[in-house]
Amino acid sequence: MEYRILPHGGEKISVLGIGMGYISGMKEEMANIINTAIENGINYFDLAASEIAPYAAYAEAFEGKRDKVYIQMHFGATYESGKYGWSRDLNTIKRTFEWEVDLFKTDYTDMGFIHCTDDVDDLQTIKNNGIWDYMKELKAEGKIRHLGFSSHNPEIARRILDTGLIDMCMFSINPAYDYEKGEYGIGEVMQRAKLYRDCQQMGVGISVMKPFGGGQLLDAKLSPFKQALTKNQCIQYALDRPAVMTVLPGIRNMQDLKEILTFVNASAEEKDYSIIGKFTPQKAYGTCVYCNHCQPCPAGLNIGLINKYYDLAKSGDMMAVGHYEKLNLHADDCLKCGHCEKRCPFHVKQESRMEEIANYFKQIKK
The missing domain is CATH 3.20.20.100 (NADP-dependent oxidoreductase domain)
Structure with a gap:
């Protein structure tokens, strides 16, 4: 348990x-x-x-x-x-x-x-x-x-x-x-x-x-x-x-x-539960729901957690910043191989999102 x-x-x-x-x-x-x-x-x-x-x-x-x-x-x-x-x-x-x-x-x-x-x-x-x-x-x-x-x-x-x-x-x-x-x-x-x-x-x-x-x-x-x-x-x-x-x-x-x-x-x-990607309304497309159906990432990124900590940090949760920093791999380790985007049932453009996330946390550190 x-x-x-x-x-x-x-x-x-x-x-x-x-x-x-x-x-x-x-x-x-x-x-x-x-x-x-x-x-x-x-x-x-x-x-x-x-x-x-x-x-x-x-x-x-x-x-x-x-x-x-x-x-x-x-x-x-x-x-x-x-x-x-x-x-x-x-x-x-x-x-x-x-x-x-x-x-x-x-x-x-x-x-x-x-x-x-x-x-x-x-x-x-x-x-x-x-x-x-x-x-x-x-x-x-x-x-x-x-x-x-x-x-x-x-x-x-x-x-x-x-x-x-x-x-x-x-x-x-x-x-x-x-x-x-x-x-x-x-x-x-x-x-x-x-x-x-x-x-x-x-x-x-x-x-x-x-x-x-x-x-x-x-x-x-x-x-x-x-x-x-x-x-x-x-x-x-x-x-x-x-x-x-x-x-x-x-x-x-x-x-x-x-x-x-x-x-x-x-x-x-x-x-x-990635099958629910077939059910989602079009206005929900492009939103990561942390299902990790995109795994395994060739670079080893935990894409769901990276997205989750980013969303939480943007909403004001500073603990999420610390959790992100403790990850073994971060958004800027993305290889841009396209594997996750091919598998994502929610049509999330993870390559560009990883750039966005990496830039966000770099700014936080400054």
């Missing part, structure tokens, strides 16, 4: 996490699934389910392991009826949080998220009715270790980031949404890409929801692209976006968990 370090806090988070939404079965069965995930190195769990039943199973699985797992609780997801509910009532949210920490025999959550904020009016409600103040109080008391939010809307996400108080967010990332396909494909291509870069520059980690587009990307008949992707391709795509810490597929049963865990030992070919 690979782990990534949360910039604000230093927690080592597994790149594979678990979404709670669809898990079902007897309590012992669900607890066994969660224990198996932990035994295989997964340490990050989202706690928003479609009903209350999985909570008891998670509590059983986490007992004695609270210091080994990271959990994100959603302030606004409620279960007083036994089913998932969505609330902006402060007292209801307080009762739900107290119930959750009691159930898990803890006194804090690692991540406290404003739940599912997608429009301006809702954001104003959260700020005006005391929810955000309550969460900040819990943060000051240590009952929330990191403040965050979940959203599908890049414009709203950017407004919340501007508070300067966010350490982690949950956002819907997959090829369909990033290329303006599907119900939650909110925002233009470049707007979504900029959000990920801004998160990286601000040190805000992203946990990814809906990596399979609700399962539609896995089925050619349902996919907006009319062609199926694999789970491993979707996971790798999400992990290659800037700021992403972990991907949280929803699992229903042990078979789903086993399929997700195949990612750990999957080959580069099995993770290669």
